[in-house]
Amino acid sequence: MVKILVIDDEPAILESLNMFLVEKGHEVFTAETGNKGLEAYITEVPQIVIMDIRLPDLNGLDILQIMMEKKDASKIIMITAFQDMETTIVAIKRGAFDYIHKPLDVDEIEKAVDRAVHILEIDQNTPSIKGVASRKTDPWVIIGQSEKMRNVFKKIGLVCKSRVNVLLQGETGTGKELIARVIHMNSTFKDEPFIVFDCSAVVDTLLESELFGHEKGAFTGADTAKKGKIELAANGTLFLDEIAQLPLNIQGKLLGFIQRREYTRVGGAKVHQSSCRIITACNCDLAKKVRLGEFKEDLYFRLRVFMIDVPPLRERLSDIPLLVEHFLSKINAELNTQVTKFQDGVIQILVDHNWQGNVRELENTIVQALVECTGSVLLKEDMDKILATDEALPEMGLASYSLAHVEKEHMLKTLNNLEWNKTRTATALGISLPTLRSKIKKYDIHPN
Ligand SMILES: Nc1ncnc2c1ncn2[C@@H]1O[C@H](COP(=O)(O)OP(=O)(O)OP(=O)(O)O)[C@@H](O)[C@H]1O
Ligand SMILES: [Mg+2]
Known part of the structure; x- marks a missing residue:
């Protein structure tokens, strides 16, 4: 049983809701004006309020706001004849628990009240997470206490003292960009720029000028000279995301820059210098790209002077x-x-x-x-x-995959889940070990 306050200027609604809710075992208070409703709200402290929006003296949306400011954690259900989008949005934005249209459907009221009672109960029996309401969060903090993350922290500690190039390798969404920022923020040149460049986000023809800049008139459309990311990074950090997407010709120019620390803008002759630290990120196996001839081996070795493997969440x-x-x-x-x-x-x-x-x-x-x-x-x-x-x-897109694709994906998932234990994987998949081996070869599956 909970205390419910019903505010509505239509006596018939007040009466029928009162009867219905009392029958369900709740303690019910009613008010036919906004002011009386507010008074009852303060004296009775109801857990649930059911309130009409159009009242003779006050607007229900304004009462809602006053009630929400009191932070009593009451669940406020608005009822209204308004069907417009704006009123619904305002009500929900101001913290209404639910919004029900007239003519009233008893089932809908019952559902909303039951849900509110259910949540109130859970709320009462659940302790707050310690300090979560007052905790200030630093957006540049890497959270983690697992052994794998502690190793990542150690590596960050080691690398931030120098300017060596860092390669961050890990699946999508594992925190590579965050780690790159934290490395920069802990370096001696933290007040220098931190420039991000996503190698997959720019068409190949513009990549060179985006990275190295261009002079006025270097190509059609180059009306003014422009600094490239390397120049913008100055003596700070250049973070090259999705490095595997860099085409081979630009890889060559980047390698030249890393070897000599000098470069020229597109269409320019002047030699520029930069001592920026280069951090690269990749969500595939870059060594494999080297083996396939898609990534320059010497650039790979230059970039991975210091490598951090960022573990996926499942590990x-x-x-x-x-x-x-x-x-x-x-x-x-x-x-x-x-x-x-x-x-x-x-x-x-x-x-x-x-x-x-x-x-x-x-x-x-x-x-x-x-x-x-x-x-x-x-x-x-x-x-x-x-x-x-x-x-x-x-699942919805499954129909467009070939059977072989689904088999490969399923096999890879199972292998990863079982930490590449082939005997256990073969058993789990219901196939023999030699079959598993031949399929791994056929589909060219590798550990991440
Ligand atoms: N250990 C962590 N602690 C706190 N926040 C994290 C952590 N790891 C990742 N995040 C947050 O998760 C989001 C994704 O991280 P981030 O962009 O760094 O991933 P990524 O590895 O660069 O992904 P992608 O390969 O898709 O570019 C960000 O909002 C980031 O702040
Ligand atoms: Mg990223």
Whole structure:
């Protein structure tokens, strides 16, 4: 049983809601004006409010705002004859728990009240995550306590003392760009620029001028001279993302620059110098690209003077709870949400999930969950729903994959899950060891 306040100027609605809710075992208070409603809200402290928007004296949306400012954690359900988009958006933005249209459907009211009661109960029985509401988050902190991440921290510590080139290798969303920034911020030249360049985001014809700059008139459209990323990085850090995408001719020019620390702008003769540190990132196996003749071997050795393998999330599951708390504080601050609790079991769902997109996907999931959460506690069922829709996406495109593609992907996933133990993988897949070996060869599958 909970205390419910109903505010509506239509006596028939007040009466029928009163009867219905009392019958369901709740304690009900009613008010036929906004002012009386506010008074009852203060004296009775109801857990649920059901309120009309159009009232004779006050606007329900303004009352909603006053109630939300009191931070009593009441669930406020708005009812209205308005069908317009604007009112709905304002109500939800101001923190309404639900929004129900007239003519009232008792089933809809019942569902909303039951859901509110359910959440109130969980809220009451769930402790707040310690310090999450007041914690200040530093966007440039790398979260992790697992052994694999501790090794990454050690490597960052070693490398930030010098200017050697660093190659960051890891799957998508594992934190390579974040690590590059942290290396820069801990270096002696941290006040110099940190310039990011994504080698996959620019068409091949513009890559050279983007990197090395160009002189006026160097090519059609070059109306003015322009500095390239190397010049902009000056004596700081140049972070080259997706380095494997760099075409061979530009690889050659980059190698020349790294060897001599000198370069010329496109269409220019003047020799420029730069001592910037180059950090590169790649989400594939760059050594394999070298073997395939797609990446220059000498450039590869120059770039990987110091290499950091960034582990995927599935190899550091113990970091997930910490990451979740970190994102919770960070996103609450960014979105102005006040989620401070997770229902028992939510963290476990997150630990058990298969994070193909690694930390970025985890972060996006928390954003999505917080946007949809209408109180202070995140429910298990809501998290399940969010993760289920994510998983459904690739399925929809399955019809366009060949059988061989699906077999290869499934084989790779199983091998990774079983840490490339071929005997166990063959057993899990229901095939013989020689068959597994021949398929690995046929599909050219390698450990990440
Ligand atoms: N260990 C971590 N602690 C806190 N935040 C992290 C961590 N790792 C990644 N993130 C966050 O996850 C998001 C993705 O990280 P980032 O962009 O660095 O990944 P990436 O490896 O460069 O991905 P991609 O290969 O797709 O470019 C960022 O918002 C980043 O701040
Ligand atoms: Mg990146």
